[in-house]
Amino acid sequence: MKNYRVIVNGVEYEIGIEQMEAGEAMPVQSAPQAASAPISQRQPEVQPPKTGEEVKAPMPGAILSVAVKQGDLVKKGQVILILEAMKMENEILSPRDGMVASLAVQSGQSVETGSLLCTLA
Known part of the structure; x- marks a missing residue:
């Protein structure tokens, strides 16, 4: 058997490795099972x-x-603005009924994927 010292995540362990013959099986010894921690009675997050x-x-x-301005009421599916990408005009639609709380873009402005266009209240 060869003995080694290894460090894992800053903790040193001493291990032994035994050479086996081909086809020979050796039982595996595992670490004892850790005791389970009691389940805490957490309050639901508000x-x-x-x-x-x-x-x-x-x-x-x-x-x-x-197509809209701040304060406008919009319905789900209503066109908010037109975004041109790769020579195609893409209608950006309202995801729900609501009011346009703020507009973050204007005509002619370039935007990247994920850029804020507007906020619905």
Whole structure:
């Protein structure tokens, strides 16, 4: 048997390796099972009220036109703006009914994927 010292994550261990003959099986010795920790009785986390939903650019491109303004009421599926990407005009639609709380872009502006376009209240 050969003995080695190894360091794993800053902790030193001493291990022994025994050479086996081909086809010979050796039982595996494992570490004792750790005791399970008692389950804590956590209180459910209170989520703050959602103040608005951000509408973000699904792809890079240029804003051709903005169809709404701050304070406008929009319906789910209504066109918010037109984003040109790779010579194609893409309608960016409202994901839900709501009010346009803020606009973060204007016509002619370039945006990257994930850029904030507007926030719905």
